[in-house]
Amino acid sequence: MPEDFLQTHTNRIYEETRYKLVLRTCMMLGFLILLVSVLSFVKSKYNPLPDLIAVGICAISAVLLIKTKKYKLIGGFAILASFIIIVLTLFFVRSIHYTTPLWMFVHVLFSFIVLNKIFGLIALALNFTCLFIYVYYFFPENLNSVKHFDKTDAILYMSEFVILAIAIGYILFTYVSATQRSEAIVKLINRQLNERNRLIGRQKSEMEVMLKEIHHRVKNNLQIISSLLRLQSETLSESERSIYTEAVNRVSAMAIIHEKMYQTDSLSNFDLKEYIVTLIDSLIESYSVSRKIVSEVNVNVGNLNTKSIVPIAMMLNELVSNSVKHAFVDIENPRVAITIADITENQVMIEYFDNGNWVRKNESTFGLEIIEAMTQQMDGTKVRRSNEEGTYYIFQLHKIA
Secondary structure (H helix, E strand, O other): OHHHHHHHHHHHHHHHHHHHHHHHHHHHHHHHHHHHHHHHOOOOOOOOHHHHHHHHHHHHHHHHHHHHOOHHHHHHHHHHHHHHHHHHHHHHOOOOOOOHHHHHHHHHHHHHHHOOHHHHHHHHHHHHHHHHHHHHHHHHHHHHHOOOOOHHHHHHHHHHHHHHHHHHHHHHHHHHHHHHHHHHHHHHHHHHHHHHHHHHHHHHHHHHHHHHHHHHHHHHHHHHHHHHHHHHHOOOOHHHHHHHHHHHHHHHHHHHHHHHHHHOOOOOOOOHHHHHHHHHHHHHHHOOOOOOOEEEEEEEOOOOOHHHHHHHHHHHHHHHHHHHHHHOOOOOOOEEEEEEEEOOOOEEEEEEEEOOOOOHHHOOHHHHHHHHHHHHHOOOEEEEEEOOOOEEEEEEEEOOO
16 A cells, blocks of 8 residues: 555654664764863863763664664663763762753753654653752752863863764754655655556546446347347247246346446446336336336445346346246235345345245246356355245345455
8 A cells, every 4th residue: 555655665764764863873972972081181170981981882882783783772772871871970970060961952862763752751851850959959069169160171061062062963963854855755655646546547537438338338239139039039929928038137137237337427336226126117017017016125235346236136137027927916016125235244135025925836947046046156045935924035145256
């Protein structure tokens, strides 16, 4: 699916971006912090040990990341280790800690981008909790311990600020670049999908026009066959002519399907109820029934294609034909009721009822064979029962894919 492809492609971009972000940040910070630690040797009051530990963590993280490619695991290790360094430096190194809040910001930003928002919020809460504790308990003492601040101190702090600026800028630049790249790819894919959808829509319209023309021609050919059969039956006796009439009705049942197919606006919206009503009217006219036969048709099905409609049409044709010919001989108010409904997504139930009085020896044997064959074709079952009210047929059929 296009949506799945788009999601997969976007995720791949973010995965690659995060991997590169962790690797390059570790390498960049390791190099820059190493420079600061070298500068720290200039002033004896500065302890370079935290910086050297940070350089070691960056180097180890970069090596492990190159070997394992597991940026989340290595990123998590770097985030945890850097948090420990920040906390130890904050509480155990006597300094005003001008830059420590910015290191905390880098730590939180890195956590949000590399891991996720949950870990980012946790990092945010932990860092600010430590900062509040430091300000409340340790800041006055550290402030009093600072006796003198010269130009060398300023240079060291400026160097650290430069590193922080580079780190923050790089992380934000990488994130924004990845977002813009993803948006550009999404727009490109959307344009391609829209163009493809327009092409598919045009092809679908052309296909429907072609299929409707095919249905129209098939319907015309079937009508010609029906006409030929009627002409042929004119040369036969009345008793022999009924065989041709049944054949004509079976061909007409197929012709009506194709007629409804090319008359509908969309081939996927075949009106089965309208078809059944038309089929019943056609059979009543064919058998020249003088009395009005009341028909009740209820249809509630979905996803029923032509492969399933055809055998259902043949079954209903035989059932209605048998009812008209054999069940309504002495019935004053003949009635036929047909209900078609989904049992499951792949199964459909057909209930057929007439209030006639069947004489079994007059039933069309060939018609019953057709009903049985169509039932088997749809891998279904058939139940027939009669009572004083009339005769019921109940079919449970599998839709043909």
